[in-house]
Amino acid sequence: MNYTQLICKKETNAYFDSPSAYIFLIVFLLFSGWFFASPLFLANSADMRTLFNMIPILFLFFVPVITMGLLARERSSGTIELLATFPLTEHQIIMGKFWSALKLIAVGLLFTLIHLLTIALLGTNIDFGAIFCGYLGLIMVGAVYAAIGIFASSLSNNQIVAFIISFAVIFVLYMLQYSLFFVPAAFAGFFQYISIGYHYSNMSRGVIDSRNIIYFLSLIIVFLRLAVTVLESRKWK
Amino acid sequence: MIRLENLVKDYGTVRAVDHIDFNINDGEILGFLGPNGAGKSTTLKMITCYLSPTSGNIHVDNANVMDDSLDIRKKIGYLPEQNPLYSEMIVYDYLKFVAEVRQIPNFKVRLKEIIDLCGLHGVMSKSIQALSKGYKQRVGIAQAILHDPEILILDEPTSGLDPNQIVEIRELIKRLGKEKTLIISSHILQEVQAVCDRIVIINEGKIVADGSADQLKSGFNKRMSVTLQLDSGEAAVKQMVEALGNIQLVKLTTLPEKLTEAVLEFDRALDRRPEIFNYIKENGYTLYELHREDISLEDVFRKLTIEGGKQ
Numbered sequence: 001m002n003y004t005q006l007i008c009k010k011e012t013n014a015y016f017d018s019p020s021a022y023i024f025l026i027v028f029l030l031f032s033g034w035f036f037a038s039p040l041f042l043a044n045s046a047d048m049r050t051l052f053n054m055i056p057i058l059f060l061f062f063v064p065v066i067t068m069g070l071l072a073r074e075r076s077s078g079t080i081e082l083l084a085t086f087p088l089t090e091h092q093i094i095m096g097k098f099w100s101a102l103k104l105i106a107v108g109l110l111f112t113l114i115h116l117l118t119i120a121l122l123g124t125n126i127d128f129g130a131i132f133c134g135y136l137g138l139i140m141v142g143a144v145y146a147a148i149g150i151f152a153s154s155l156s157n158n159q160i161v162a163f164i165i166s167f168a169v170i171f172v173l174y175m176l177q178y179s180l181f182f183v184p185a186a187f188a189g190f191f192q193y194i195s196i197g198y199h200y201s202n203m204s205r206g207v208i209d210s211r212n213i214i215y216f217l218s219l220i221i222v223f224l225r226l227a228v229t230v231l232e233s234r235k236w237k
Numbered sequence: 238m239i240r241l242e243n244l245v246k247d248y249g250t251v252r253a254v255d256h257i258d259f260n261i262n263d264g265e266i267l268g269f270l271g272p273n274g275a276g277k278s279t280t281l282k283m284i285t286c287y288l289s290p291t292s293g294n295i296h297v298d299n300a301n302v303m304d305d306s307l308d309i310r311k312k313i314g315y316l317p318e319q320n321p322l323y324s325e326m327i328v329y330d331y332l333k334f335v336a337e338v339r340q341i342p343n344f345k346v347r348l349k350e351i352i353d354l355c356g357l358h359g360v361m362s363k364s365i366q367a368l369s370k371g372y373k374q375r376v377g378i379a380q381a382i383l384h385d386p387e388i389l390i391l392d393e394p395t396s397g398l399d400p401n402q403i404v405e406i407r408e409l410i411k412r413l414g415k416e417k418t419l420i421i422s423s424h425i426l427q428e429v430q431a432v433c434d435r436i437v438i439i440n441e442g443k444i445v446a447d448g449s450a451d452q453l454k455s456g457f458n459k460r461m462s463v464t465l466q467l468d469s470g471e472a473a474v475k476q477m478v479e480a481l482g483n484i485q486l487v488k489l490t491t492l493p494e495k496l497t498e499a500v501l502e503f504d505r506a507l508d509r510r511p512e513i514f515n516y517i518k519e520n521g522y523t524l525y526e527l528h529r530e531d532i533s534l535e536d537v538f539r540k541l542t543i544e545g546g547k548q
Contacts, residue, residue, distance in 0.1 A: 078321030
């Protein structure tokens with residue numbers, strides 16, 4: 001087993017050894033179930049669009065909660081000194097933590113497949129391609145949030161501070177496209193392009209465009225790289 | 238061998254470590270002594286590659302902490318100050334995680350040895366947060382020695398323990414010191430005196446003394462002072478001092494039991510005690526007591542760290 005997998009395994013065990021993962025999963029599924037079921041018969045269409053539109057908003061609260069402790073707790077308890085003096089690189093530590101957060105997010109999404117089963121049984125003419133595409137978008141959004149959350153967690157030894165920072169950064173990035181009328185016309189295109197919501201809405205409609213994928217991947221890389229840099233900053237002279 | 242060369246560490250404008258320069262030989266047990274805030278932990282953090290020096294360098298077996306950090310970390314077992322642990326983990330899971338990180342091939346065999354060595358019987362399935370402080374410390378030490386490192390660095394391994402636990406941990410450290418290069422930091426003198434071959438005292442980031450406990454004491458006191466009680470009477474003692482020569486009579490009293498008590502002082506380099514004893518014997522007196530009044534390491538430490546460290 002390589003070092004990244006080891007850290008990932010340790011964090012995943014920590015999630016499931018404590019109530020946090022179960023609370024996250026139960027509350028997330030309650031909310032997503034409500035948002036799926038309540039408009040289903042009103043809209044009378046066999047798709048998951050409303051759910052797909054709501055999950056990024058749910059993630060805005062849930063993902064910072066699952067990532068806020070990943071580094072902040074190590075810092076406040078001093079165990080970061082153990083990790084950092086083991087023969088591990090900062091990159092392996094961050095990636096291990098990122099994969100474990102993403103795994104938990106993916107488990108949450110996996111449970112929402114039960115809604116897909118519902119519409120598959122009740123509805124006709126289901127666009128499975130669009131639904132697959134939407135899930136891909138959700139995983140991407142979850143991964144971006146997790147990267148931002150890990151970066152925020154690396155900044156502080158206080159979990160609440162980490163939560164607030166990651167919430168604020170994600171909120172701004174997600175909401176940019178809804179505030180375009182505040183910015184000068186010349187920048188509107190740019191602001192729209194850097195908005196998570198804009199790229200996600202393309203994918204949730206069922207369009208896979210390499211630009212969206214590249215956008216998500218580059219955000220993930222930037223924030224994880226920043227987190228690695230923050231961890232390494234203790235070694236600055 | 239570990240070489241520290243002109244090591245400097247600044248935290249902002251504060252200089253925590255100020256041109257520290259010394260070697261630690263293989264197999265040596267080094268006590269790193271200093272008051273709180275002297276720069277002990279910072280120095281250890283640099284040896285373990287947690288922090289980088291502002292200037293200067295550290296070599297471990299000719300590898301450099303800046304360039305070969307991963308290789309050096311594999312050789313070192315480290316118990317950081319305050320003994321950080323994953324408190325929500327079970328002891329077994331924690332040691333298993335450490336073993337995996339350290340890539341220990343035969344975990345089960347090694348674990349048995351470690352349980353015996355550290356006395357962890359009966360707590361392996363307990364959650365770390367439920368352990369007493371002494372057991373937590375043992376788990377911390379188990380973590381540090383699990384991969385059988387060549388170099389073991391323990392930062393204040395007994396702080397916060399009760400006297401019985403301190404004795405147990407010290408016994409453990411002594412056992413470990415037989416086969417490893419060991420660095421122990423402490424602000425407790427008895428501790429380093431009890432287990433270390435060599436003591437380095439630092440204060441305000443600078444080395445103020447370096448040597449064995451005896452060397453440090455003798456460096457401070459060139460004269461040895463001896464108290465004796467005998468039944469000869471005061472005059473005979475004065476005669477003896479004159480006969481032997483180069484001995485200073487500091488104090489002479491007659492005790493209520495009609496014994497004479499004398500305090501003598503002479504050059505430490507030349508131990509005169511056998512001569513004194515023989516003189517007394519040859520002249521038919523009876524010696525009731527002969528003991529050395531020694532300067533304690535406490536005195537040395539206080540002199541070095543409180544009175545500005547100027548000998």
